Amino acid sequence: MAVLTAQGISALAVELLTRMIVLPATVSRVPSADFAGSNGDTITVRVPQPGTARTQASAGSTITYDDVDEVPVDVVLKHLYHAKLISDQEMTYELYDFARQITRVQVAAVAEGAEDQLATVMNGLSSDLTIDVTGSNIEAIVLQAREQLGRAKAPMSDRFIAVSPEVATFVLALDNLSEVDKAGSPSALRDAVIGRYRGFTFVESTALTAGRAVAYHRSGFAWANVTPVAPRGATSTAVTQADGVGLRQIFQYETSKLSDATVVSTFAGASAVVDSESGAETPRFVVMDTAES
Structure with missing residues (x-):
């Protein structure tokens, strides 16, 4: 089997994704840049409220000033992941197609989980x-x-x-x-x-x-989606997108378990407006x- 890296595995994400991720493409997407600094994992979407025109009673008469209102809608991100330890025995004797046996399951699980944040609201x-x-x-x-x-x-x-x-x-x-x-x-x-x-x-x-x-x-x-940053301690890291869902994969060897570890994850959340x-x-x-x- 060829040497595995996160870059090579993640590149197959789009091809291997099973369920079509549909709903996020039909709703408003919160820019990932909004989830930064003091906001943490929560962003408030501001929904402007309609105003009403008034009529001036007569020329030169005093007019009324109105407030411009907004309704806050909070979107909370959850860290969704799929992790798998692959023993030396599995890697040596049981795996014949790592991408299809492992990566496809992980990518589909996380991408579907991201869409499910919106589906759960609906x-x-x-x-x-x-x-x-x-x-x-x-x-x-x-x-x-x-x-x-x-x-x-x-x-x-x-x-x-x-x-x-x-x-x-x-x-x-x-x-x-x-x-x-x-x-x-x-x-x-x-x-x-x-x-x-x-x-x-x-x-x-x-x-x-x-x-x-x-x-x-x-x-x-x-609906909001943020791709996790690359951890400094991982042996190999890569990011990709599957039907609009940003995914990160980390890949490294766990010597204490004599196993390869592969983890695919993303941040996602949704709210009704x-x-x-x-x-x-x-x-x-x-x-x-x-x-x-």
Whole structure:
């Protein structure tokens, strides 16, 4: 077997990733540079609140000054990792393809864990609308979701509906579902887009709970990802990206265990973004669940 280094192993990450990482490409991404200094592992996303125009009573009359408000949304990063010790016996007698037997498992586990930070937020939201178990009312439900987002003043562009495979089956049966121009999109998102309908781009994600769909504007969720820095004590370190998820791998020999150690990790976190106008919460998303049979 060839000599292994983190650089050589990490270079295979994109090729070996199994589950498509879809959801992060459809939401607002917090710049990694924001997680620095005194912020530590938490960043506050500032969501501006809409203002209201006033009318001057008469020429020269005193006008009223208003505050410009922002709603804070905290995003906390978690350190996600997959670590594996490979004994001399495994390395000598059992491994025939290190990349596929070890690296693929580690990269997929960490990349999926990073997306799951966002999926967990989406799956934990209360349902607003109910899809019939047969999907017969899917068109009406989409129109209701569109209306609710419009009433919440969500911009017309960058609207998505992320659907579980079960709901994707209902959506694909819609007569007016149209193809979209996927040129320039990240590969995973390009492959996951199943069509465009009523102003929404539909993407399928296996990270969502069975029977769930979430309609949202891109600004409805904030997702953050930071690639860990290279540790000074590691024998070999490399970084790469797999479907937009930054990954670091360290590789070194543990003499106390006569084993090679390989660790793949990343920092990731997500939060839902909710406006708060006049004390009433206005979400930038609508959650739909399929009725139980």
